[in-house]
Amino acid sequence: MLQGFWKLTWIETKVFMREPMGVIGTLVIPVLLFVVLGRALGTGEVGTVAEQAPFNVPVLAALFIAVSAVISLVTIISIYREGGILKRLRATPLSPVTILGAHVIVKLAFTMAGLALLVVAGRRVFPGAMDADLPSFAAALLLSTLSILSMGFVLASLVPTARFAQPLAAALLYPMIAISGLFFPVEALSAPLRVVALALPTTHAVTLMEGVWDGAGWNGVSALALVVFFAACTALSTRVFRWE
């Protein structure tokens, strides 16, 4: 058994909740984005469905939840490394898998909390628009977050100092959302960029979540792509990850 896993997970959860900016970033901003964009792009009337929006607003909000989780993870890991916290933890019987796994669980838990808030807000502001298969959507979001998180570990290994972690992660992840097929089809991209887009987990996360939200069901190819991406990045991060 992974000794200390739940204890560490619980402590990291509490520590994260004591940081107001982190909680606002992962929980409040995606919900605000959802409500504001949903109303601005929809018919603008309270209670109407944001159907006229040029893109799937709930999926964008969900993707934002996932991406903020990843940026937060990269930042935390780089701060922990720079401060010698990772090194100190590793000098205990805690296994590396426990240390990093606890952070993944915290991020996934906050992702689910973010989605729950989104649904609560959505039901108030857009009644009738939130009749998607929510358990399936939650599962799709979890898989997407996990897949993008695995990239976070690789990213966390490459970031030179904690100061660069957040801007660098943001600079990489936001363009990934831009070409994810959410705003315009991936086919509209130039050929090289399309290859890049199809290699990125964000693109498959969008396809998967859009399918589930619109009721078309699970896109097997995208789900598989996310799993493969997760496996590849996890394997890569065990090789490149630096503890100090």
Added chain:
Amino acid sequence: MPSNPVISVANLAKSYGSTVAVDNVSLEINEGEIFGLIGPNGAGKTTTMECVQGLRRPDGGTISVLGLDPRRDETALRRRIGVQHQEAQLQKRIKVWEAMDLWARLYPQVVDPDELLGLLGLESKRNSRFMSLSGGQKQRLFIALALIHDPEVVFLDELTTGLDPQARRAIWGLVTDIRGRGKTVLLTTHLMEEAERLCDRVAIIEHGRVIEMGTPRELVRKHCPERGVFFTGAGGGISQRLESISGIRSAHTEGEAHTLRGEGDDFVTNVIRFIAQEGIHITGFRTEIPTLEDVFLKLTGHGIRD
């Protein structure tokens, strides 16, 4: 009485790229002693220590700690050693009791965390966040975390660096207490006063090599046997007779002020005896006894802070 060494290091070597950090270091540390690796920053003290802890893979040499190989028996060793790292941090917003609680969960056998916090004077800080602790309190917390599983060997890396003199003295007392409980301590420091106060034996490290090893007293006696005595006092015509003091090397008199330099542990006593015999009325008296700092200066040709 020589016992089995708790830590033995033979021909340890470690390089980072083309930089040689540790060059053929051999050490034996006995049960129940406080052993200090001393030398300037960048001398290889921390690298040596981290190889011994199993945190770094040596390029060459053998290490045995409590009969275990630090790399191969990593898990078994972790349970029997306690460590404190140089300039370590914890999560900024973790509370003192939470850190203790987490660490206590990681080991099969632990001491009472609250009792330990009490011993280290941290009981009133139980609910404080790590970021709100002073430098001395942080270091005491790290000592508590290093001791929570009642380890046999404790590693302390630059424990008092950056602390004010008061906090430093308090920590010295705690380290002596650790030895008092039968544990072996390996520490690094670049403060010679700290090494002299705390360590039973020291190894002076420079450029990754051990250049000298022994008890602080032995090293001072061996390398810096000179003693200085300065006194002022009325007593006509003693300047010629000063040369008769046993162990004297030089004497200099200016009016009533005398500057004597000599060698050996008895030199100061001999001077005092001389003064008594001569019946000199002393108005000022001062001695200059070399310290480990002088030994370091002599062996390396430069000060520790250069």
